[in-house]
Amino acid sequence: MKFQAVKGTRDFYPEDMAVRNWIFERWHRVARRSGFVEVDGPIFEYLDLYRVKSGEGIVSELFHFEDRGGRALAIRPEMTPTLARMVAARAPSLTRPIKWYSVPRLCRAERPQRGRLREFFQWNVDIIGEKGPLADAECIYVAVDFFRECGLKPEHVVVKINSRAVMADVLRHAGFAPEQFDALYAALDRRERVPAEVFEESLGALGATRAQKEIVLALGTQNGPAGLQKVTALLTGDDAAQVHLAQVGECFALLDKLGVGEYCRFDTGVVRGLAYYTGLVFEGYGMGGLQRAICGGGRYDQLISTVGGPPLPAVGFATSDVVIQDLLVEFGLLPEFQDKVDLFVIDAAPEQFERVLSLVDILRRANYSAVFAYRRQPLGRQLKAAAARGARRVVIVDPLTAPGEQVILKDMESGRQAVVTVDSLMADPFATI
Amino acid sequence: MKFQAVKGTRDFYPEDMAVRNWIFERWHRVARRSGFVEVDGPIFEYLDLYRVKSGEGIVSELFHFEDRGGRALAIRPEMTPTLARMVAARAPSLTRPIKWYSVPRLCRAERPQRGRLREFFQWNVDIIGEKGPLADAECIYVAVDFFRECGLKPEHVVVKINSRAVMADVLRHAGFAPEQFDALYAALDRRERVPAEVFEESLGALGATRAQKEIVLALGTQNGPAGLQKVTALLTGDDAAQVHLAQVGECFALLDKLGVGEYCRFDTGVVRGLAYYTGLVFEGYGMGGLQRAICGGGRYDQLISTVGGPPLPAVGFATSDVVIQDLLVEFGLLPEFQDKVDLFVIDAAPEQFERVLSLVDILRRANYSAVFAYRRQPLGRQLKAAAARGARRVVIVDPLTAPGEQVILKDMESGRQAVVTVDSLMADPFATI
Numbered sequence: 127m128k129f130q131a132v133k134g135t136r137d138f139y140p141e142d143m144a145v146r147n148w149i150f151e152r153w154h155r156v157a158r159r160s161g162f163v164e165v166d167g168p169i170f171e172y173l174d175l176y177r178v179k180s181g182e183g184i185v186s187e188l189f190h191f192e193d194r195g196g197r198a199l200a201i202r203p204e205m206t207p208t209l210a211r212m213v214a215a216r217a218p219s220l221t222r223p224i225k226w227y228s229v230p231r232l233c234r235a236e237r238p239q240r241g242r243l244r245e246f247f248q249w250n251v252d253i254i255g256e257k258g259p260l261a262d263a264e265c266i267y268v269a270v271d272f273f274r275e276c277g278l279k280p281e282h283v284v285v286k287i288n289s290r291a292v293m294a295d296v297l298r299h300a301g302f303a304p305e306q307f308d309a310l311y312a313a314l315d316r317r318e319r320v321p322a323e324v325f326e327e328s329l330g331a332l333g334a335t336r337a338q339k340e341i342v343l344a345l346g347t348q349n350g351p352a353g354l355q356k357v358t359a360l361l362t363g364d365d366a367a368q369v370h371l372a373q374v375g376e377c378f379a380l381l382d383k384l385g386v387g388e389y390c391r392f393d394t395g396v397v398r399g400l401a402y403y404t405g406l407v408f409e410g411y412g413m414g415g416l417q418r419a420i421c422g423g424g425r426y427d428q429l430i431s432t433v434g435g436p437p438l439p440a441v442g443f444a445t446s447d448v449v450i451q452d453l454l455v456e457f458g459l460l461p462e463f464q465d466k467v468d469l470f471v472i473d474a475a476p477e478q479f480e481r482v483l484s485l486v487d488i489l490r491r492a493n494y495s496a497v498f499a500y501r502r503q504p505l506g507r508q509l510k511a512a513a514a515r516g517a518r519r520v521v522i523v524d525p526l527t528a529p530g531e532q533v534i535l536k537d538m539e540s541g542r543q544a545v546v547t548v549d550s551l552m553a554d555p556f557a558t559i
Numbered sequence: 560m561k562f563q564a565v566k567g568t569r570d571f572y573p574e575d576m577a578v579r580n581w582i583f584e585r586w587h588r589v590a591r592r593s594g595f596v597e598v599d600g601p602i603f604e605y606l607d608l609y610r611v612k613s614g615e616g617i618v619s620e621l622f623h624f625e626d627r628g629g630r631a632l633a634i635r636p637e638m639t640p641t642l643a644r645m646v647a648a649r650a651p652s653l654t655r656p657i658k659w660y661s662v663p664r665l666c667r668a669e670r671p672q673r674g675r676l677r678e679f680f681q682w683n684v685d686i687i688g689e690k691g692p693l694a695d696a697e698c699i700y701v702a703v704d705f706f707r708e709c710g711l712k713p714e715h716v717v718v719k720i721n722s723r724a725v726m727a728d729v730l731r732h733a734g735f736a737p738e739q740f741d742a743l744y745a746a747l748d749r750r751e752r753v754p755a756e757v758f759e760e761s762l763g764a765l766g767a768t769r770a771q772k773e774i775v776l777a778l779g780t781q782n783g784p785a786g787l788q789k790v791t792a793l794l795t796g797d798d799a800a801q802v803h804l805a806q807v808g809e810c811f812a813l814l815d816k817l818g819v820g821e822y823c824r825f826d827t828g829v830v831r832g833l834a835y836y837t838g839l840v841f842e843g844y845g846m847g848g849l850q851r852a853i854c855g856g857g858r859y860d861q862l863i864s865t866v867g868g869p870p871l872p873a874v875g876f877a878t879s880d881v882v883i884q885d886l887l888v889e890f891g892l893l894p895e896f897q898d899k900v901d902l903f904v905i906d907a908a909p910e911q912f913e914r915v916l917s918l919v920d921i922l923r924r925a926n927y928s929a930v931f932a933y934r935r936q937p938l939g940r941q942l943k944a945a946a947a948r949g950a951r952r953v954v955i956v957d958p959l960t961a962p963g964e965q966v967i968l969k970d971m972e973s974g975r976q977a978v979v980t981v982d983s984l985m986a987d988p989f990a991t992i
Contacts, residue, residue: 127607127611127865127866127867128647128866128867129604129605129607129608129611129644129647129866129867130605130644130648131600131601131604131644132601132603132604132605132626132630132632135600135601135602135603136601137598137599137600137601137641137645137648138597138598138599138600139598139645139649140596140597140598140659143596143597143598143599146599147597155926158928159922159923159926159927159928159929160923160928160929160930161900161928161929161930161948163573163576163898164571164573164576164580165570165571165572165573165576166570166571166576166579167564167568167570167571168564168565168568168569168570168678169568169602169634169664169666169678170565170568170622170634170666170678171562171564171565172562172563172565174560174562175562178560178562189603189624189626189632190624191622191623191624193565193622193668193677194668194670197565199565199622201602201603201634208570211562211563211564212570212572214561214562215563215570216572221947221948223933226573231602231664233602233603235626235627237627244626245601245602245603256933258933258934260933261933267920271923271924274924380916383913383916383917384916384917384919384920385916385917385920385921386920432560433560433561433562434560434561434562465596467594480816483813483816483817483818484816484817484818486817487700487817487818487819488818489592490592490593490704491704491707493588493592494592495591495592495593495594496592496593496594497593497594500656500689500691500693500694501691514654515594515654
């Protein structure tokens with residue numbers, strides 16, 4: 127009986143795992159150097175946790191099942207509900223600000239199609255317990271620090287920044303009722319992905335008058351500092367709005383001081399689809415042929431209390447291994463991966479094999495990767511096996527050429543070789559020969 | 560609404576994640592230095608994959624569900640079926656021997672109880688395409704190399720080794736029919752966990768005669784080299800059995816040469832519960848108060864062809880993070896984890912904050928972890944925050960004491976401080992002061 131991986135999932139053969147690990151290593155490194163600590167939760171939660179955060183509609187997007195006790199469980203489709211639950215459970219004892227990151231495996235019951243996987247990994251970075259623009263700026267900084275670490279430059283990726291608070295001020299100014307906001311955010315979020323007339327129609331369908339439509343359409347997208355000025359002018363005299371605008375301005379000033387301003391741009395086209403954002407929202411956007419969001423986040427000051435915790439401000443973002451890999455491939459930034467071992471240890475004759483095994487043990491204990499041929503073969507065939515395995519250097523146990531406590535050390539790239547003592551081999555197996 | 564983690568799962572707060580990462584790092588390090596490369600598969604597979612390997616009985620032990628297309632899927636309860644599927648799919652193109660390892664997340668629909676988690680991690684190490692005792696010995700070596708790496712000595716953990724092939728020879732010699740073997744293996748596997756009379760009764764229930772019982776009971780457990788001699792004597796004249804016994808002997812000789820012989824012991828009490836083992840079987844066993852298996856594996860030469868691949872010999876083992884943590888706690892071998900950052904950067908007065916941010920960026924780009932206070936506070940309070948955050952050193956931007964391109968560098972352990980240039984800070988922030 128022949129089996130395949132379930133559609134929409136991936137097998138990670140060594141070469142795929144190397145790519146995944148390359149990305150993951152940079153996620154860990156960048157989060158840690160900004161002082162974030164790693165957390166994780168279970169891969170499944172009570173189904174209700176997702177219902178509470180996202181409503182009944184989420185259920186069809188989840189892989190859900192019952193345990194023996196009949197409890198409804200679901201594989202996590204995102205990390206934030208778990209994070210909020212974990213913070214809520216221990217809120218009093220956690221030192222603020224809580225700076226957490228995670229690299230969760232997630233599943234969604236998508237209809238499998240190109241670019242829509244049913245299983246993927248995310249990088250989540252969150253700051254909880256801090257409400258100022260400094261926390262917003264630090265989250266965006268971490269995203270950009272990762273881009274820089276991968277060699278991505280401002281021509282490859284831009285971080286579009288907006289504020290839900292400012293957008294609410296604009297919508298209020300235009301005379302929309304607060305209960306219309308969520309639907310308007312959803313329409314605005316789709317704006318760049320649909321033709322202009324479709325977007326305009328969707329505003330009409332939401333009951334927008336001609337004057338209201340004009341205000342919303344005038345907001346524009348991809349508008350940078352001029353956009354921020356335009357909104358500021360529009361909201362002249364609205365003191366609360368000016369406070370929100372000043373916060374956005376401060377965030378940009380902080381990003382400049384943190385050295386990542388050149389990646390960042392104000393953009394009224396970004397509102398993010400999720401209902402739970404309350405303040406700043408942002409989105410990394412891949413340029414070139416990609417032209418799509420590659421990470422997203424923002425401020426969600428209500429969520430911790432929604433899952434039973436105290437009111438705690440929070441800001442965070444997520445990105446996935448799938449979009450990051452697409453982005454790196456698009457710009458040719460993924461290195462070629464070749465699986466190497468440090469040393470391949472060879473017996474010149476089978477009676478030397480015992481020494482091969484003890485050398486291998488010594489080398490491994492010193493944390494060098496060391497392998498040997500499983501079958502006793504002539505020297506030439508073992509050398510070929512060493513080359514095939516990607517060995518950097520070969521150690522040959524051959525008492526005729528290297529008697530006593532000596533071995534032959536051969537560099538596979540230069541082809542040079544030398545007789546060395548075992549002591550000097552252990553001191554530095556990559557010493558010049 | 561307050562939520563909890565599902566029973567039998569774990570939340571990994573920073574201190575829990577530190578333990579998990581400590582164990583995982585050693586799994587990766589040890590596998591890699593023996594030349595194993597990492598792979599992974601999806602967290603769910605077609606339910607049939609597990610049915611084919613383990614029979615219909617497995618279904619109740621799995622979390623299973625249907626996708627939108629009505630296909631029956633299950634969260635993986637073990638990695639081996641996925642591994643076998645992946646090898647089978649690409650068998651012709653994979654370079655032999657295939658030396659793979661993985662650190663899969665796994666779930667089992669256990670009734671939650673102490674020590675029985677519904678979600679856990681495993682370390683799987685497998686050699687595919689090699690049938691000799693050298694591959695068996697290398698797998699056991701890797702397990703022991705991990706024990707050594709954690710500081711576990713032969714008084715903490717012993718690897719019990721036996722052979723299904725030899726056990727089959729003994730059972731055949733005793734006159735049992737091959738169709739009785741699987742049930743007998745299961746009974747033998749439980750032998751040490753039940754009273755002697757219960758074990759004897761279970762043999763009777765399987766139709767063993769008095770003479771047959773005597774042969775099986777005489778096998779004993781925890782018997783070392785004397786046990787191997789006893790079995791060899793019992794099977795004198797059985798040429799096939801002597802070949803199997805010689806293979807076991809060779810495996811022990813190889814383990815000695817690889818430097819891990821002192822951890823290993825022949826033990827006819829070990830047969831492993833799983834039906835698919837075909838040759839050598841082994842089990843790491845935790846001593847002290849633990850007295851339980853902490854890893855297990857063996858040769859499974861039929862599995863790859865069972866899932867549609869070519870006939871390929873294979874040997875491997877697995878252990879889980881849960882038992883390893885128990886073992887390390889039992890012997891006090893887990894270090895204390897304290898989350899540290901390299902540097903905490905402080906402004907002596909708020910007008911220096913801009914320089915704090917730019918220093919933080921420079922330090923992070925050089926891959927030092929660097930943080931700062933989110934609120935502008937007096938120097939003393941920032942120093943306290945730095946101590947609370949576990950900062951190794953503090954950088955103070957204070958133009959009065961350290962004018963121009965200088966800063967104050969303070970060591971938090973010794974309390975010593977010095978005025979240094981930013982250049983020398985960047986050259987080595989941990990230089991002696």
